Amino acid sequence: MMKISINRQYFIDQLNHSLKAISPTTTTPILHGIKLEVTEDELILVSSNSEISIEITIPTEIDNEEILEIHQTGAVVILGRFFVEIIKKLDGDFVHIESTSGNTTTISSGKSKYDLQTYDANQYPLLPDVNNENAVTFPASILKNIINHTVFAVSTSETRPVLTGVHLESHEDGLNFTATDSHRLSFRKLEDSSYSLGELTAVIPGKSLIELNKIIADSDETVEVYFSQNQVLFTYRNIRLISRLIEGKYPDTSRFIPTNFETSFTVSKQEFYHAIDRVSLLARESRSNQAVKLIVQDGQVRVSSQSAEIGFADEDVNVNNLEGNDFKIAFHAKYMLDALKSIQDDEVSVQFSGEIRPFIITPIESDEITQLIVPIRTY
Template sequence: MRFIIQRDSLLQSVQDVMKAVTSRTTIPILTGIKIVANEEGVTLTGSDSDISIESFIPKEEAGDEIVEIKQPGSIVLQARFFSEIVKKLPTDSVEIEVHNNLQTVIRSGKSEFNLNGLDAEEYPHLPQISEEHVFKIPTDLLKGLIRQTVFSVSTSETRPILTGVNWKVENNELICIATDSHRLALRKAKLEADNTGSYNVVIPGKSLTELSKILDDSSESVDIVITENQVLFKAKHLLFFSRLLEGNYPDTGRLIPSESKTDVVVNTKEFLHAIDRASLLAREGRNNVVKFSTIEGGAIEVSSNTPEIGTVVEEIQSQSIDGEELKISFSAKYMMDALKALEGTEIQISFTGAMRPFVIRPLHDDSILQLILPVRTY
């Protein structure tokens, strides 16, 4: 193998596939990046066997030559060293040449690296996915869907299925749900294409987080292919594979109350900042719990009290309070996570009593909701 490549294109691709590479793998060759050069260009692959990322660098783009292939071939190079080297090479043009003994020479200006490569034939194959059913989502919407749900997945392996986000496709609608059993995030989106099929799968939260980091903020579409045990996201010059979690996701539908006894509308930012301050003195306590109560004059009081340190009381003027008076306690962290995930300047919180889960929604937007279970303190 021998080719000459533009450093910046190579670096971008290396950094993309590095997102899948971990040093904590039981399969030694997966600490490397696979590089394949053929007549069309150069393909890089990184994988930790859960996530696999393939990035393609075409020979030409927008009329500029990016890669000049001198001789097709393939190699696996240690990801950590290769990525550090590419980042620091002195010139725009980089030559990569593999000798018969897998020794790989990287040349740039007067800098010459000689790395011990591994045989690309020994690199695991990527999943074979037949692309019969594909649905499309604009990249920026996809990133939003991920951002607004993935924070609610469980970080504990006690119930592995809860470490993933439940994706359901039905009637041309995608519903994403994440819950760690103390809170839940739900986001819906209409799919444009007809006949998108029906799916009900659980994608690991970590995979979605890494996918989100790689995708550009653009309105171009990502193609999504779901099979029995894999999901494939296809963006421009990029393939992102993730395994799916096995098992049935709990039915969360009945968790979400359909009625409410107290409805409060507040300014999102004002409320977020007040919760943030109220939690400053609550962090020492066991779980960062603040008290919330409706008070006279359409206002809300949020407070916390840690005897050794002191107390804090925040008053927030609401836009409206309808229904019963309420005193309730909840995790300030869960509330702040939920508020940060919501869009819109005003939110509505719907309570059905001090011991029941409550729901936070942007005003006039049904596509997203956040649910939080209260804590018993009052």
């Protein structure tokens, strides 16, 4: 049926990627499994859930070092998480996997031997086909960067499914990425016509991007991306990750981003982050709405929060280039902390259009990123 020996440490690394497409809550038993398909010259691992599928191709040699010995071709589906735990616990440099009958596979290494119930590989669903049109290639580091700038702002609620994804809009000069849960919004531009996909738009599930982000390294390696009607395919090293796209019309968010400002300042990102983190301790402890207040008065910016049960916290923030009217506003601490965390720059600009209007945070040296937060009306 199938018989291989494989370098254990290399196999663990690949299986850890493969697990990212296994959902512990799936109700289709075979999807708890990883399909191992052994051909004449490679081993293919397949895992899948309703959102994503991952296909990993393992060759027999890497850099002239043998990592896989193929004794007999064939295929089998083995319970995923459990299988990986076994491979991790074993000792020995190589593990031996042999499937003799239709429903038992033996895993052995050293003196340990496991006989596991397995599924018939013919029952495993076929992966969707994604054709090679609409292709774009990113350096892995840029794709990671885009994901980190946007994905935290997608909605986690299924009431408007389209908001659980990141919206990609292509135009002739490049790509725009938007994520919003309707309380805050992240907007990322990639202005480089070599990335243009014409008029294409797509909504990629946030969860798929989070798993992709765990797999790709912050490096110069390339990630190729292919869009078809309902699917997107990412290829990276020996890994193919296919995600469904979310159907439905994404809202026109561009009109939400304010362009006229009444009050603004620039501030050290670190200092602002820590000040809000500290005062928000109180907001977090209280069972109220996690509101942090920001007051601009007499040339001074102060952040504060309070909890009836615990007390009051405040802190002055050193800002630069303060312009505009005295002013006060309240916002969710978490939204501000998430937005600041997503920006790498040392100095950010914070711009307000009014006490009940959304406000924006941007790096001062680039217009690539806009983080928008809807205030809380507490005053």
